[in-house]
Amino acid sequence: xxxxxxxxxxxxxxxxxxxxxxxxxxxxxxxxxxxxxxxxxxxxxxxxxxxxxxxxxxxxxxxxxxxxxxxxxxxxxxxxxxxxxxxxxxxxxxxxxxxxxxxxxxxxxxxxxxxxxxxxxxxxxxxxxxxxxxxxxxxxxxxxxxxxxxxxxxxxxxxxxxxxxxxxxxxxxxxxxxxxxxxxxxxxxxxxxxxxxxxxxxxxxxxxxxxxxxxxxxxxxxxxxxxxxxxxxxxxxxxxxxxxxxxxxxxxxxxxxxxxxxxxxxxxxxxxxxxxxxxxxxxxxxxxxxxxxxxxxxxxxxxxxxxxxxxxxxxxxxxxxxxxxxxxxxxxxxxxxxxxxxxxxxxxxxxxxxxxxxx
Amino acid sequence: xxxxxxxxxxxxxxxxxxxxxxxxxxxxxxxxxxxxxxxxxxxxxxxxxxxxxxxxxxxxxxxxxxxxxxxxxxxxxxxxxxxxxxxxxxxxxxxxxxxxxxxxxxxxxxxxxxxxxxxxxxxxxxxxxxxxxxxxxxxxxxxxxxxxxxxxxxxxxxxxxxxxxxxxxxxxxxxxxxxxxxxxxxxxxxxxxxxxxxxxxxxxxxx
Numbered sequence: 001x002x003x004x005x006x007x008x009x010x011x012x013x014x015x016x017x018x019x020x021x022x023x024x025x026x027x028x029x030x031x032x033x034x035x036x037x038x039x040x041x042x043x044x045x046x047x048x049x050x051x052x053x054x055x056x057x058x059x060x061x062x063x064x065x066x067x068x069x070x071x072x073x074x075x076x077x078x079x080x081x082x083x084x085x086x087x088x089x090x091x092x093x094x095x096x097x098x099x100x101x102x103x104x105x106x107x108x109x110x111x112x113x114x115x116x117x118x119x120x121x122x123x124x125x126x127x128x129x130x131x132x133x134x135x136x137x138x139x140x141x142x143x144x145x146x147x148x149x150x151x152x153x154x155x156x157x158x159x160x161x162x163x164x165x166x167x168x169x170x171x172x173x174x175x176x177x178x179x180x181x182x183x184x185x186x187x188x189x190x191x192x193x194x195x196x197x198x199x200x201x202x203x204x205x206x207x208x209x210x211x212x213x214x215x216x217x218x219x220x221x222x223x224x225x226x227x228x229x230x231x232x233x234x235x236x237x238x239x240x241x242x243x244x245x246x247x248x249x250x251x252x253x254x255x256x257x258x259x260x261x262x263x264x265x266x267x268x269x270x271x272x273x274x275x276x277x278x279x280x281x282x283x284x285x286x287x288x289x290x291x292x293x294x295x296x297x298x299x300x301x302x303x304x305x306x307x308x309x310x311x312x313x314x315x316x317x318x319x320x321x322x323x324x325x326x327x328x329x330x331x332x333x334x335x336x337x338x339x340x341x342x343x344x345x346x347x348x349x350x351x352x353x354x355x356x357x358x359x
Numbered sequence: 360x361x362x363x364x365x366x367x368x369x370x371x372x373x374x375x376x377x378x379x380x381x382x383x384x385x386x387x388x389x390x391x392x393x394x395x396x397x398x399x400x401x402x403x404x405x406x407x408x409x410x411x412x413x414x415x416x417x418x419x420x421x422x423x424x425x426x427x428x429x430x431x432x433x434x435x436x437x438x439x440x441x442x443x444x445x446x447x448x449x450x451x452x453x454x455x456x457x458x459x460x461x462x463x464x465x466x467x468x469x470x471x472x473x474x475x476x477x478x479x480x481x482x483x484x485x486x487x488x489x490x491x492x493x494x495x496x497x498x499x500x501x502x503x504x505x506x507x508x509x510x511x512x513x514x515x516x517x518x519x520x521x522x523x524x525x526x527x528x529x530x531x532x533x534x535x536x537x538x539x540x541x542x543x544x545x546x547x548x549x550x551x552x553x554x555x556x557x558x559x560x561x562x563x564x565x566x
Binding site: 039208321323 | 401404407408410411412414415418419422435437
């Protein structure tokens with residue numbers, strides 16, 4: 001009982017640290033620096049401490065100090081309660097969705113079975129979608145409660161876009177659920193131990209469709225019509241400042257991490273290295289004794305998983321700095337006339353193949 | 360003013376822009392309707408990603424292992440530390456050209472005062488020696504100057520030219536923006552390139 005509690009606390013603290021303490025501040029730096037490198041620029045490099053700039057990493061620190069000392073502004077006539085609660089609603093699901101994502105396998109340390117996932121829910125992937133729908137409320141409430149035309153337009157666009165893409169996103173994932181026969185993310189991860197059973201080989205169309213939907217759900221370029229800087233100032237968070245603004249900003253970055261984690265789990269073999277099974281890892285680390293081997297194998301799992309996550313973060317950032325923004329009607333057409341029928345066809349083909357294969 | 364004295368355009372290297380001989384026109388596709396391959400969109404997205412990734416990879420390599428002796432690909436100039444080499448056609452702050460003996464070339468004919476569209480120049484002429492005219496005071500109001508270069512174009516003695524100086528032009532007091540003759544004087548060597556340039560383009564010998 002106590003061991004369970006310690007294990008859960010350790011996992012929760014780990015996920016909080018790596019998300020809020022590492023990914024959230026570093027991704028701000030990555031976005032600036034990667035865009036600079038891709039566009040033949042140099043990027044932010046002037047903030048320094050005692051002359052050390054550390055390739056611009058201190059800009060994140062400077063930003064943190066800036067937003068902490070800024071005035072927390074609520075516009076006149078805004079709905080104070082909803083205006084305050086909206087950033088929380090959009091930030092919390094981004095972190096909470098990580099609770100069902102497995103970042104390692106099952107190991108036994110000192111007779112206690114450690115499972116590297118915070119909550120091993122049976123409905124796994126559905127829980128993620130449920131939380132993703134909750135994030136819509138934060139955006140729409142933020143837009144509506146600000147009492148600003150820009151915010152309201154941004155919120156309206158966000159509600160239409162996110163609701164549409166949730167439908168498509170749910171359908172794109174059905175194929176992979178059919179193939180693996182489970183909604184549990186840990187089971188889906190464990191079934192990808194064989195390199196040729198990775199989701200990307202079984203469901204290549206599903207991968208592209210899901211990636212598109214996930215980026216649209218996160219409202220990033222090319223789907224950033226809800227915040228469209230050139231049209232709506234900053235869209236739904238125009239009237240936010242200080243820490244509340246940062247909560248929206250962090251929510252966006254943490255959603256990148258969450259999307260990358262889910263992509264890794266569903267399509268890229270979760271915590272598995274190619275051609276290396278968990279049993280092989282344990283055997284390889286046999287020199288450290290059974291407990292030491294388990295701990296080392298766990299570390300390898302975690303590093304592999306987060307390495308893949310970092311790759312997908314890089315991919316999403318690349319897409320963000322490559323493609324121009326879609327028009328509103330193009331976004332809607334892409335969703336309802338292209339992605340939705342394609343995902344239905346994908347389900348049909350997957351079903352047919354499964355039916356013929358398993359017979 | 361200190362910044363202007365330290366300014367030395369020869370010590371800075373980075374050249375900006377694409378060299379003229381490398382600028383080639385690219386074929387432009389006139390038909391605006393998309394082909395089927397482009398309507399599929401995914402291959403074109405991948406092609407775009409390939410281009411940006413190529414830039415990313417080559418620049419990353421350049422940042423990690425800086426190539427020796429090659430011109431760097433990143434055009435950004437770290438401004439206070441390095442400055443661009445300005446072409447002779449650059450019109451910076453107007454300066455008065457100094458003769459080797461330290462006096463100005465200007466003969467106070469007043470043509471620049473007359474042509475100046477912003478009325479920035481005001482000259483008080485005087486004589487010295489054997490009927491040699493010189494400006495007793497030559498005041499250039501830099502809060503009015505529009506850097507048009509008419510003064511240098513009209514000057515018959517090549518006495519006022521547009522230098523390549525662009526630093527130290529902001530002041531906290533407006534009275535400081537009235538540049539006196541002493542602050543405007545520059546040696547002939549420092550504006551040699553510009554003088555040759557104006558001889559070429561204004562063709563003064565053809566009057």
